[in-house]
Amino acid sequence: MRVRVPLRFSDAQLCDLDRPQYRMVIEYAGDLIARAKRGEGVERISKGLLLSGESGLGKSYALAALTRCFVGVFSPSMHADHVFVTSPEMFESLGMFEDSRGDHEFDPFRGQSWRETLVKVPWLVINDLGKEYRGGKMSEQAEFKLGRVLRARSERCRITHVTTNLSPGSLGRIYGESTASLLAEMTDAYTIEGEDRRHAELANRGGVR
Numbered sequence: 001m002r003v004r005v006p007l008r009f010s011d012a013q014l015c016d017l018d019r020p021q022y023r024m025v026i027e028y029a030g031d032l033i034a035r036a037k038r039g040e041g042v043e044r045i046s047k048g049l050l051l052s053g054e055s056g057l058g059k060s061y062a063l064a065a066l067t068r069c070f071v072g073v074f075s076p077s078m079h080a081d082h083v084f085v086t087s088p089e090m091f092e093s094l095g096m097f098e099d100s101r102g103d104h105e106f107d108p109f110r111g112q113s114w115r116e117t118l119v120k121v122p123w124l125v126i127n128d129l130g131k132e133y134r135g136g137k138m139s140e141q142a143e144f145k146l147g148r149v150l151r152a153r154s155e156r157c158r159i160t161h162v163t164t165n166l167s168p169g170s171l172g173r174i175y176g177e178s179t180a181s182l183l184a185e186m187t188d189a190y191t192i193e194g195e196d197r198r199h200a201e202l203a204n205r206g207g208v209r
Contacts, residue, residue: 003071005084009064017062021192024049025062029069036073042122048161050187052168056196059163063125066161070123082123087164088132090118094149096132096142115145119152122159129164130174143176150182160186167191 005012014029028049035042049066051059067084074080085093093114095105107117118124153160164171168189172180183189 003068004082005064005067006060009061012061012065012068014065014069017058017065019058019194021190021194022058022062024188024190025066029066032070033073041077041079042070042074042159043157045159046157048124048159048187050162050164050168050183050189051192052164052166052189053192053194054196055165057192057194059192060127063127063161063163067123067125079122081121082125083117083121084125084127085118086127086131087129090114090126091132091142091146094118094145096139096145115149118149120156120158123161124153124158125161125163127163129162129171130166143179146175147179147182150179150186154182154186162187 003010014026017025031045032042035045049063051062053059064084067082071080071082093105093107105114106112107114110117150160162183166174168191171183
């Protein structure tokens, strides 16, 4: 099974996560590998990870590396089916925006609606939650649809991971307390701190003065 992560993360490696704040990702990967060696599936993994922090700290890279590990140890089993999607793309596919186009709501890879995919897929990464944010509180319809997806995944014990630039405390204000509570139940939350690596790399190349 091919790993369907953004092209820029196609070579993401867990060994590159050398900073202490990503220890939880390494430990999570270790648990996946141990389960695979015991011939177990992922059904009993109760929680995903929610990584919050400023841009450029490697949150997306970390979960792409973790996704590649997941697919590598469980492939070719269908247990390795996965979705790595940015939050704006997810909101678009669920028709959460007033200007959403209906043709975006069908998942051609699996031959079903995107809502069905997002509910049932064993491993979901919602990358950059908050990037779809258009100011103020989300509409009640968008909040309702997102809550339905998360609640259905929770009931099915599906693994959900999230990255966001938002502080954990602001999730309830934007997405509603019910949705924030679901995310708290479904994930272990960690705040990532440090310098913007992309900015630092550009400076090292002489791009920033």
